[in-house]
Amino acid sequence: MAKPLSPPKAKNPLLRTRVPANPPGLRSRAATGFSARAAEGILALQYCSACNAVSYPARDICANCWSDDLEWREIDSAGEILASTTLQSSTNVYFRERMPWRIGTIKLAVGAIVLAHLHVDVNTGDTVRVIARTDKSGQGVLMALPTKETPNMADDKAMRELTCDPKYRRVLVTDVRTETGQALTKALLAAGAKKVFLGVADDWKPFPGKAELESLENTEFVPLNVTLDGSVLEASKSIGAKVDILINTAQYVRPGSVMSRNGTVTAKDEMEVNYFGLHRLLQHFGPIMRSRAADGDNSAVAWVNMFSIYALSNWPAYGTASASQAAAYSLAQNARADFMGSGIKLINVLHGPLDDEWHQPLSPPKLTGNKMSGSIVAALQQGIELTFVGDIANDFKDRWREDPGVLERELAHNTHID
Amino acid sequence: MTVKRMSYEGVVAVAPVTVPYIRYSHQTAHWWLGKALKALSDATGLRSADIDGYCVSSFDLFPDTAVGLTQHLGLSPRWLDHIPMGGASGVVGLRRAARAVQSGDAEVVGCISADSNHVDAFRNMLTAFSRFSQDASFPYGSGGPNGNFALLTDAYMKTYGAKREDFGKICVAQRENALKFPHALMKKPLTLDQYMSARPIAEPIHLFDCVMPCAGAEGFLVMSEENAKAMNLPYANILSTIERHNAFTEDPIQLRGGWAVDKDDLWSMAGVQPSQAKFLQTYDDYPVISMMQFEDLGFCEKGEAPDFVRDNTLEVGGSFPHNTSGGQLSVGQAGAAGGYLGLTEGLRQITGQALGAQVENCDVGVVAGFGMINFDRGLCSAAAVLGSA
Numbered sequence: 001m002a003k004p005l006s007p008p009k010a011k012n013p014l015l016r017t018r019v020p021a022n023p024p025g026l027r028s029r030a031a032t033g034f035s036a037r038a039a040e041g042i043l044a045l046q047y048c049s050a051c052n053a054v055s056y057p058a059r060d061i062c063a064n065c066w067s068d069d070l071e072w073r074e075i076d077s078a079g080e081i082l083a084s085t086t087l088q089s090s091t092n093v094y095f096r097e098r099m100p101w102r103i104g105t106i107k108l109a110v111g112a113i114v115l116a117h118l119h120v121d122v123n124t125g126d127t128v129r130v131i132a133r134t135d136k137s138g139q140g141v142l143m144a145l146p147t148k149e150t151p152n153m154a155d156d157k158a159m160r161e162l163t164c165d166p167k168y169r170r171v172l173v174t175d176v177r178t179e180t181g182q183a184l185t186k187a188l189l190a191a192g193a194k195k196v197f198l199g200v201a202d203d204w205k206p207f208p209g210k211a212e213l214e215s216l217e218n219t220e221f222v223p224l225n226v227t228l229d230g231s232v233l234e235a236s237k238s239i240g241a242k243v244d245i246l247i248n249t250a251q252y253v254r255p256g257s258v259m260s261r262n263g264t265v266t267a268k269d270e271m272e273v274n275y276f277g278l279h280r281l282l283q284h285f286g287p288i289m290r291s292r293a294a295d296g297d298n299s300a301v302a303w304v305n306m307f308s309i310y311a312l313s314n315w316p317a318y319g320t321a322s323a324s325q326a327a328a329y330s331l332a333q334n335a336r337a338d339f340m341g342s343g344i345k346l347i348n349v350l351h352g353p354l355d356d357e358w359h360q361p362l363s364p365p366k367l368t369g370n371k372m373s374g375s376i377v378a379a380l381q382q383g384i385e386l387t388f389v390g391d392i393a394n395d396f397k398d399r400w401r402e403d404p405g406v407l408e409r410e411l412a413h414n415t416h417i418d
Numbered sequence: 419m420t421v422k423r424m425s426y427e428g429v430v431a432v433a434p435v436t437v438p439y440i441r442y443s444h445q446t447a448h449w450w451l452g453k454a455l456k457a458l459s460d461a462t463g464l465r466s467a468d469i470d471g472y473c474v475s476s477f478d479l480f481p482d483t484a485v486g487l488t489q490h491l492g493l494s495p496r497w498l499d500h501i502p503m504g505g506a507s508g509v510v511g512l513r514r515a516a517r518a519v520q521s522g523d524a525e526v527v528g529c530i531s532a533d534s535n536h537v538d539a540f541r542n543m544l545t546a547f548s549r550f551s552q553d554a555s556f557p558y559g560s561g562g563p564n565g566n567f568a569l570l571t572d573a574y575m576k577t578y579g580a581k582r583e584d585f586g587k588i589c590v591a592q593r594e595n596a597l598k599f600p601h602a603l604m605k606k607p608l609t610l611d612q613y614m615s616a617r618p619i620a621e622p623i624h625l626f627d628c629v630m631p632c633a634g635a636e637g638f639l640v641m642s643e644e645n646a647k648a649m650n651l652p653y654a655n656i657l658s659t660i661e662r663h664n665a666f667t668e669d670p671i672q673l674r675g676g677w678a679v680d681k682d683d684l685w686s687m688a689g690v691q692p693s694q695a696k697f698l699q700t701y702d703d704y705p706v707i708s709m710m711q712f713e714d715l716g717f718c719e720k721g722e723a724p725d726f727v728r729d730n731t732l733e734v735g736g737s738f739p740h741n742t743s744g745g746q747l748s749v750g751q752a753g754a755a756g757g758y759l760g761l762t763e764g765l766r767q768i769t770g771q772a773l774g775a776q777v778e779n780c781d782v783g784v785v786a787g788f789g790m791i792n793f794d795r796g797l798c799s800a801a802a803v804l805g806s807a
Contacts, residue, residue: 024545024556031553057554057793063667082671083576085561085568085620091541092560101559105569105794107670113794115558115569124572141557 002120002156007168007194008298020294020342021094025137030058033072038132038140041384043077045112046070056112077129078109079116081144084124094136097294098157106130106144116142117158121150133162133383136293136343138336154381163383164245164302164345167192172243174199174224174281175250177207179356179369180306184247187373189218191381194298197239199224199250201231226250226277236284241292246285247304247376250277253358257319270324278305278328282335293342302380303339304347305332306372309393311350312400315411336385347385349376352392365391423687429516430643430653430807433461434762434771438601439634439750443534447478447753450532452491454635458528462639462651469639471497471524473515475507475531475754477543497524504789505701506661506798507531507754508636508761513659513802515640525641532635533753540631543753550793561620563703564628566791568620571706573671575622580724582622585705586613588740589626589747591732592702596744598734599774603632603750626747627704634752636762652769655805657782658687664797675707675788676799677714685716688782688803692716695803696780697767698738699760701788702745707796711786715801734775742767743774761785761802768804781806 027035030046037044046055050067054075061068084104090096102118108130122128128144135141143162146153154165166188173181173188176198185196198213198221213219222239225231226248252273254266261267282303289300310318311325329348336346353359355366367390375389388394399407435457437450451474459465472495474484482490484500497518501507508531515527544562546552559565574580590610596602608626616625646653660683662676677684685691698717700708709723717738718726730738743749743763746756764785766772777783782805789798 024552024560026545026552026556028549028553034553057550083569083573085565085572085623086618087559087561087565087568087620088618089564089620090560091544091562095560101561103558103561103565103569105573105671113670115555115794117558124576135557137557139557 001150002152002159004152005155005160005168005297008296011295017292018097018294018296020136021097022137022341022343023094023135024092025139027139028058030060031140034058034132035134035138035140037072039134039385040387041131041133041382042074043130043132044072044074045110047073054110054112056114076109077131079106079114079128079130079144081105081118081122081124081126081128082107084118098161102158104144106142114142116144119143119145119153119159120156121146121153134345134385135162138340160297164347164380165191166245166377166380168194169244169298169301170195170197170242171245171247172197172199172222172239172285174226174246174248176200176213178249178251180354180372181249182209182213183369183373184249184376185213185216185219187377189216191377194218195220195242197222197243199235201225201227226280227272229280232280232284236288240285240288243285243289244298244300245302245304245380246281246289248278248281249306251306253308253318253321255318255358257316261320267320267324270321271327274321274324275327275331278331282331282338286335286338289344290339290342293344300344302345302347303335304349304376304380306349306351306376307332309350309352309388309396312396313404313407313411345383345385347379347387349379349387349389350393350397351389352396423683424520425687426516426520426656426659428643429520429640430646430655431512431765431804432639432641432646432651432653433458434638434765435461435636436601436762437532437635439603439632439752441535441603441630441632441750442537443633444536445534445633447476447532447534448482448487448490450534450633450635451476451487451530454530454532454637455491455528458530458637458639462649464526464639466492467494469493469495469526469528471495471515471518471527473499473501473511473527473529475501475503475511475757476533477504477753478533478539495524497527503757503798504754505703505757505796506787506789506800507757508759509659509785509787509800509802510661510798512640512656512761513661513800516656519640519642526645527640528637529640530635530637531755531758533633533755535631535633535753548790548792551791555793563791564620564623566794567704567706568623570672570795571622571704574673574706574709577673578721578724580706580709582614582624583610584709584724584727585627586610587727588702588705588708588732589613591736592741592745593748594733595742595775596748599743599749601773602744602748603630604744604748623704629703629746629751629756632750632752634750634755636752636755636758638762638765652771653807654765654768655807657690657803657805658684659800659802660684661800665799672795673710674720675710675714675796677711677786677801678720681714681716684801684803690782690803694782695784696739697742697764697777697783698740699764699783699785700741700745701757701760701786702741702747703751703756703788705747707788708740711788715784715786734777739777742772742777757787757789760787764804768806
């Protein structure tokens, strides 16, 4: 049984903050295909299109028939542990700091033999559920879990290294004026967050739900206007070293395409919040979080962005908003690279239209704050770096991956809100 | 098979040399390989121009290969081979060189293997050992070979009932042999109690199941029997050899090596029985691998190595002399030279030139090699049966 985590003690200011070390992050290009899927929490192996043989480790050529037509397929997660060991020594600093460490040889139901990290509750001979996740190096790894939930399962040492569980962590929600921001606050507290910092711009302006937020324990309002550099700087100075997870809920979305408007005022407002807001947050909070990525059980662990799915391909009905989301999405890719080496996961949550005033005329399905917050907390608990929320975003993702050129033209022919 | 294998008759191995091992060295693999050549030259009187073939094994030559080494060491061979097969390099080098001499492509082949051991060199080697290891093994705890061999030792123990005491008996016997071998880095006796109470490294692997990485070099020459006689060099005949890579891919976890595929060929070509062998030098990076060799080379049935160990005494002078110099477990593992250590010792024994304890009436002996954990298992296996002149 996993030992339950205890609430982290107050930090001793005299001790040096542990500098992040990483597990080995070197991978071949083929294995990077495994990592890209693991980042979405998808367990996939290569299959040969010609002979159907499964490959592991990742190959460039099928070992059975020498075809080069290998495709990634999601597989059954079932496996059996053939052998296991507990490492007491390692050549790698990251693992050395975390010894002892358990690994095992697993025979997957699909036939492949893999090495995997082992959850404390599984042993040789057990049937297990194998998951794929990115580790602190940002590369995909496998871990074997019990098939059924066990007590304190998420508190397992190896598990917590792969996830970004909010339990006992302190979270900044950058904008709690939004329905998502408020639902998220409650969901994080329910998930065991030690504290939630509530970002509010222009806090003298009233907003619905404020009274309820004020009644919640373990929360603290923080003045934060992402469109003002000084405001973001001040907030980072006051709470930056206490933020283990940052969730950026600030968004500015207005309907309209470029030729339906005069001038650039609305487009600038969108960029100020959606692009430059993220830019400012990254510059002021990113470096502090990066330095605290190995700071014990409540280390800095994740940065979460909410992006409209139209960041991937422009929906002209929300044309300029889509453009600002695309810019922000690109910046997030830059930030992921900047976080590399620290072990902080950059999580992008791509969503369809929210059920708010600025999407009011749109037909359902639209996303409620509860749906959004549930998906964000789940991504943190599972340690998934990319997640698509709701039917529209998932449908869009499939079409985008199938053929981005076709999708772009489909969107151009579907500009009307009806 | 329609083509009958040719014998190695008329081709012999001579002049086994060891450049004494040290724990750490700031020198390079080039330096150690050069020392091995000097030792060969000192032992035989041959100079660079007299050796027209070279066969080289080293992990640490990068960015050079055997090619760069020719210019670095002033060699101008007409036959050159580079064998990156880790623990199988010695036997594979021997069989390659023997065919070169037999066919006349080279007259004298110098087989050399060396690695240095800088502080931290071992970690660096593991980081980029192979692509599959990099992609699918090293990210899991970075225990290196300890982790891989712990897993297959765990499986072997559960499948065949081997006990830690059985592995301990192998290690203790080797230490006994090593105490008489001047180049062994381990100089203190080892008791079974000490073995059993050693700290765990990766259960079921404990400290004395692991080799100590070090720096060192090994070498020997392959030439015609006629030349050896003319130079008055004691020589070993090559009765047979085998080599196999990536065998038994269907096995979910490695409980046997490629020797099992080829052992009938090994013994029928040699024209002797396993019971006639006066010694066995196994590749002993971990004692479980030695047990697999007892089985897969035909000294006992599959799964019976634990009983075989219990029923035999493994020291020189015992019922089954095994790793007579102490093996890597007690001499040290000098990188790729670990793949030569059993062969140079085997050549000394068969020519009656043991530096430590000499096996009596040593007319037939077996040397085996095993190498390269590419992902979850060792891929290269090799063996040779040697006969006295």
